[in-house]
Amino acid sequence: MKKSILYLLVVVFSFSIIACNNESNSNSDSDNQNNQENIVDEQTEMSPEELARITPADVDINKPIPVTDLYNSFFEWKDKEVTVACYVKMYMDSDEIIASIDLIGEPGSYDILFECDFTDTLNQTVNKDDLVAIKGTITGSSFSRIRMKDCEIIGINEEYSEETELSPYRMPKEPVLAQNLFDVFHAWIGVEVSVIGYYNSTTTSTLSDNVICRIDLADPESGKKKVGCTMVSEPDNDYLKDNRNDVVIKGIVEEESFGKVALDQCVMVE
Known part of the structure; x- marks a missing residue:
């Protein structure tokens, strides 16, 4: 009798192991399928401009770049709306924003990264240590400074993204650091x-x-x-x-x- 019970327990235990393995394999196959679907979705969502995008990392000096491809990548940020986390250049502890401002990467920095024009007069006071989130549309650059129009203040001293691999086609939801966007914008210079x-x-x-x-x-x-x-x-x-x-x-x-x-x-x- 004891041997019969022991035999039944062994059989039940063996079936349990097989069932668990089958379920694990099923879950693994499902995860792989989901991952493949996500990859396909990401690829199908990419625009022709994004698919054709080149960066300085793609350069091979022995393989000439069609002039239009270089032109499109060099000017890819033009007319793009971005939100940057930055500091306002000022010469006092606080200052009033009226119609336009210069943006810097660190409090007290000499180098101006962005020139920003507001659509409406603000009359808003900010402190030199305030990390200001500003949304605007890039129009180009002048003397290395990126120009933005239609600017508006989104927030002050809020969360931001430290992402450095930035693309005008896939930007983080949070404001990006002004210095990081400045560096990517000018990445072609000197190449x-x-x-x-x-x-x-x-x-x-x-x-x-x-x-x-x-x-x-x-x-x-x-x-x-x-x-x-x-x-x-x-x-x-x-x-x-x-x-x-x-x-x-x-x-x-x-x-x-x-x-x-x-x-x-x-x-x-x-």
């Missing part, structure tokens, strides 16, 4: 690249001690100028006029110039 485009024209400026030549490369389909290259030596313009397609130039990215990406210290590659 050496090779670009390929349609030769549009050469502009020559004669100075007292030297001659400056700038080649403008355009999108081959639209004909719109995208990149301006300041050459280290005078190019062969006759050759370029006869060979306008697929011109490759190597140079170092500077700030924008007349609505184009400016490259300096440029040389012809082909």
